[in-house]
Amino acid sequence: MTTVRLHDLPTVDTDVLVVGAGPTGLMAGLVLQRRGVAAVVVDHKSGPTRESRALAVHARSMEIYDQLGLAETVLHRAYQATRLQVGASPRSPGPDITLLQVGATRFPGVQVFEQSRNEEVLSTALVAGGGDLRWRHRLIDLVDHTAQAGGRVEALLEHDGGLLRVRAHWCVGADGASSAVRRQLNLPFEGTTDEATFWVADVHDVRGVPEAAVNLRIGKSTFAVIFPMGPGGHTRLVALSHKDQVSQDEALAAADAEYGLTHGAVDWFSTYRVHHRVAARFRAGAVFLAGDAAHVHSPVGGQGMNTGLQDAHNLAVLLADVVQGRRDGAALDGYERERRPVALTLVNVTDRAFGVIGRRSPVPALLRRAMAVLGATAVPRVAKTRLGARLGGYLGQYRIRYRYVEDRPRWTQDPVVGRRLPPVGDNQQALRTMTWQLHCYGTGSPARPELPDWIEGPHHFGADEHGRLRRDRVYLVRPDQFVAASIPLQANNIDEAQLRLAMTAHHLSLG
Incomplete structure (x- = not known):
């Protein structure tokens, strides 16, 4: 038997190794590549996923795609879901999702753009930009030596019968969700698994569903969420199964009978149980978890893929800042501090919801029917209120707020600090450079303080007609489009002391 020594193997040195080339891993690799950071993205698959799997792209994810210059590609190929509807009555068509979000985002509504297409767009952009994407590479071993002087994270990968x-x-x-990286780190994946069985099917020529609407249907013992995938009845059905083991024919026949549907050809069918789990940590030394490797939950709300895309975006720009000396290594603690609470909130909300409605027993069935009656009348009314706008923000995932520091210094005492920058004029186009910036809104032209040249601005924009961004402030904006600080203007001069305090808190280089 031939002994293979580790140091004799072909070796690749890079700044960042990304294990997994689903939407999360591809987003991380693409953002790193756009920021000029060397990264290798590997996956055991032979290429992008072919099944549709995750389906919805929400407003916040569209803003990220826009920053990467990919939004038009997604919009051109996506099918937009414009309404939320409870039940099937044409007299209760449900609220227009876009109206809940107009003015708050440049991309209102839900873009139905399945996972396979997201992976295709991201992988194409990554390779076109010179990114290093390697299919058929399976992780065998991972060791973090970075605590040692000059140490690295070392991975052993199997590919085409050889080792790398x-x-x-x-x-x-x-x-x-079955992350080999998480297993190598021996990190607990804490949470629960629902006992009920759900099924999902992508079906053509479905009749009995509203056009271009996300539709909730309540039956006597089950319920279904129906997503439009395209014209002509191309539909995604997600439903609570009427029994633990169910075949494709049984499931679709039951849905047809329960909800008054007919259907044609089936592209994809699968059954599953809903998991609500979050990794105990999102960081262990120089290794990070993102997307389903870090958190899983119900797919019914269409939040999972979007949360993973946003994990990757947050982490990749942070790593790029550290690699390029713009922030010190202590800033890396911010990833877990910011993104793990988002995952916990999402998992807790879906866990509680499924504890109420995700059962086949009589009490949950009664609750579902009561909710359906109430929802058919209440949802359109709520949509016209301020609460409706807030719900639109939660659905679009642009109401996320990060807490940067424990106390509340002056530069944090503005409601927009910790939130993604609201769209005003062409401010989001300015952020396509993916660097730190100073922004002014409806004010004069304050002089630029002495700052590193990689902090752009001050950029001047018109006044925010919604009053979210103030005239008497200069905003420090992160490369991931989140507002890092709100700095007072005094006689049109930037309060440099407050700006430096904010930069120090964010571990930015002051040189």
């Missing part, structure tokens, strides 16, 4: 050694400063585990 990758050495990186950091590793991102984006390899799904």
Whole structure:
């Protein structure tokens, strides 16, 4: 038997190794590549996913695609869901999702753009930009030596019967719910698994569903969420199964009978149980978890893929800042501090909801029917209120707020700090450079303080007609489009002391 020594293997050195080339891993790799950071993205699959799987792209994810210059590609190929409807009555068509979000985002509504297409768009952009994407590479071993002087994260990968050694400063585990990276770290994946069985099917020529609407249907013992995938009745059905083991024919026949549907050809069918789990940590040394490797929950709300895309965007720009010396290594703690609470909130909300409605027993069935009656009348009314706008923000995932510091210094005492920058004029186009910026809204032209040249601005925009961004402030904006600080203007001069305090808190280089 031939002994293979690790140091004799072909070796690749890089800044970041990304394990997993689903939407999360591809987003991380693309953002790193756009920021000029060397990264290797690997996956055991032979290419992008072919099944549709995750379906919805929400407003916040569209804003990220826009920053990467990919929004028009997605919009051109997506099918937009414009309404939320409870039940099937044409007299209760449900609220227009876009009206809940107009003015708050440039991309109102839900874009139905399945996972396979997201992976295709992201992988094409990554390779076109010179990114290093390697299919058929399976992770065998991962060891973090970065606590040692000059140490690296070292990965052993199997590909085409051979072995490859990758050495990186950091590793991102984006390899799904069964994450090999998470297992190598021995991190608990805490949570629960629902006992009920759900099924999902992508079906053509479905009749009995509203056009271009996300539709909730309540039956006597089950319920279904119906997503439009395209014209002519191309539909995604997600439903609580009427029994634990169910075949494709049984499931669709039951749905047809229960909800008054007819259907044609089936592209994809699968059954599953809903997991609500969050990794105990999102960071262990120089290794990070993102997407389904870090958190899983019900797919009914269409939030999972979007949360993973946003994990990757947050982490990749943070790693790029550290690699390029713009922030010190202590800033990396911010990833877990910011993104894990988002995952916990999402998992807790879906867990509680499924504890109420995700059962086949009589009491949950009664609750579902009561909710359906109430929802058919209440949802359109709520949509016209301020609460409706808030719900639109939660659905679009642009109401997320990060807490940067424990106390509340002056530069944090503005409601927009910790939130993604609201759209005003062409301010989001300015952020396509993916760097730190100073922004002014409806004010004069304050002088630029002495700052590193990679902090752009001050950029001047018109007044915010919604009053979210103030005339008497200069805003420090992060590369991921979140507002890092609100700095007072005094006689049109930037309060440099407050700006430096904010920069120090964000671990920015002051040189």
